Amino acid sequence: MNAIDTIAAIATPIGSAGIGIIRISGPDALTTAARVFSADPAGLPSHTATYGALIRRDIAEEIDRVVLTVFRSPRSYTGEDVAEFSCHGGMATMKAALQAVLDAGARLAEPGEFTQRAFLNGKLDLAQAEAVNDLIRSRTDAARKVALRQLDGALSEKIRTLRDQGLGVIAAIEAAIDFPDNVPEPDTAELKERITRAYENLLVLLKTFEKGRIYREGLRVAIVGRVNVGKSSLLNALLRHARAIVTPIPGTTRDLIEESLEIHGIPIVAIDTAGLRQTDDPVEKIGVALTHKSIDDADVIVFVVDASQKSLHDDDRRLFDMLAEKPFICALNKSDMVSVSELEALAQTLPYEAIRVSAKYGDGIEELEAAIARRAGVSGEESSLVSSARHKEALKSASESLRHALEGLDATEPIDLISIDLTAAYDSLGLITGETASDDLLDRIFSEFCIGK
Numbered sequence: 001m002n003a004i005d006t007i008a009a010i011a012t013p014i015g016s017a018g019i020g021i022i023r024i025s026g027p028d029a030l031t032t033a034a035r036v037f038s039a040d041p042a043g044l045p046s047h048t049a050t051y052g053a054l055i056r057r058d059i060a061e062e063i064d065r066v067v068l069t070v071f072r073s074p075r076s077y078t079g080e081d082v083a084e085f086s087c088h089g090g091m092a093t094m095k096a097a098l099q100a101v102l103d104a105g106a107r108l109a110e111p112g113e114f115t116q117r118a119f120l121n122g123k124l125d126l127a128q129a130e131a132v133n134d135l136i137r138s139r140t141d142a143a144r145k146v147a148l149r150q151l152d153g154a155l156s157e158k159i160r161t162l163r164d165q166g167l168g169v170i171a172a173i174e175a176a177i178d179f180p181d182n183v184p185e186p187d188t189a190e191l192k193e194r195i196t197r198a199y200e201n202l203l204v205l206l207k208t209f210e211k212g213r214i215y216r217e218g219l220r221v222a223i224v225g226r227v228n229v230g231k232s233s234l235l236n237a238l239l240r241h242a243r244a245i246v247t248p249i250p251g252t253t254r255d256l257i258e259e260s261l262e263i264h265g266i267p268i269v270a271i272d273t274a275g276l277r278q279t280d281d282p283v284e285k286i287g288v289a290l291t292h293k294s295i296d297d298a299d300v301i302v303f304v305v306d307a308s309q310k311s312l313h314d315d316d317r318r319l320f321d322m323l324a325e326k327p328f329i330c331a332l333n334k335s336d337m338v339s340v341s342e343l344e345a346l347a348q349t350l351p352y353e354a355i356r357v358s359a360k361y362g363d364g365i366e367e368l369e370a371a372i373a374r375r376a377g378v379s380g381e382e383s384s385l386v387s388s389a390r391h392k393e394a395l396k397s398a399s400e401s402l403r404h405a406l407e408g409l410d411a412t413e414p415i416d417l418i419s420i421d422l423t424a425a426y427d428s429l430g431l432i433t434g435e436t437a438s439d440d441l442l443d444r445i446f447s448e449f450c451i452g453k
Helices: 031-035 091-103 113-120 126-135 139-152 153-178 186-207 210-217 231-239 282-297 312-324 340-348 365-376 389-410 415-433 440-447
Strands: 007-010 019-025 048-054 061-069 080-087 219-224 256-263 266-272 300-306 326-334 353-355
Touching: 007 091, 007 113, 019 031, 019 113, 019 256, 031 061, 031 080, 031 210, 048 080, 048 091, 080 091, 080 312, 091 210, 091 312, 091 440, 113 440, 126 139, 126 153, 126 256, 126 415, 126 440, 139 210, 153 186, 153 389, 153 415, 186 389, 186 415, 210 266, 210 389, 219 231, 219 282, 219 365, 231 256, 231 266, 231 300, 231 326, 231 365, 256 365, 266 365, 300 365, 326 365, 340 353, 389 415
Parallel strands: 219 266, 219 300, 300 326, 326 353
Antiparallel strands: 007 019, 019 080, 048 061, 061 080, 256 266
């Protein structure tokens, strides 16, 4: 990306809408806007809006009646001069308006180029820039809050604190190495205490990844059980609408069905799986294999048992054994078809506590949702969470470097070797906020953004 170009893009979703925005950013943003606007924005103060016509001067054609908003450098999203045209949001209007701006001298922005310029101009660090994308893609209110806290700098502040702790130790060691006659080597016990403190703080932050990942990617919930126990009906009950085909014929579901929903503010990816049983049907065999993979990949498993059978099937017992080491919830479905005493008798034969549900009538669904939320172990109230796999890997690399430094101190290694480990940890943490990020990494991160952001 050429940061000296003036760029433009549609900053709102494509389609029919009341308003659509054309964003222009760069050194010639206001000049470009002047070429297509009925009034000259050169004298307009920053953060003001002006009504006028968006025109194509080469053919003297009016495209739309618009509002031009001016943001002068450095008080803009990108840190550059920015002009935004608020147009009527029809597709034809937006395409014509964008083409006019491009013909006036702007270049079409690359994906994420506006936010990348904000990062390069010091308006955001890299973790905050990634939070912009998370905020756009957040599927629940709780996920939005997590992304917003990261955008506000909660995670970045923790990373800066960790880097400062490491930098202080590095500076003390480097001074002793560079000026051995004037600066004594740091006390080993004090070094170990300071590195240990940073290491423990880093591990605390690293442990938040599983919670953060759930808000960013969604909790994968696999609904499993033998054939015809009501797995598809249960998915429909959780969704509150009929998504999966339900028939009394065993083996109806042969492929995985994934649907997104929200439970207690947690984004959920619910997976309806093929019934587990021995089969000679080649298509059903593929479905069963996919079910086993879903079990391996799931964060939480809802194991469905048919209560109307009034006793456990041998296949149920085998599934219990298979899931013993996994986070699962047992759901006694079709509980509307048996008496309370029969349900209680069946529940007593189960090795784990079960939730009584009726997918047909919706009974017990709220209790099942509450159990899924408890299994997730997230509250949405954490001050800062690590939600990105990239951040996790950087933290993991930094922790390994600090651990190696501590081992080196115990082995009485020379302090210059300790400094190498500490510098590696410092650089790894810098990958999160962007201080040590390469151009290739930046391009990869921002390429995941939409073009208008």
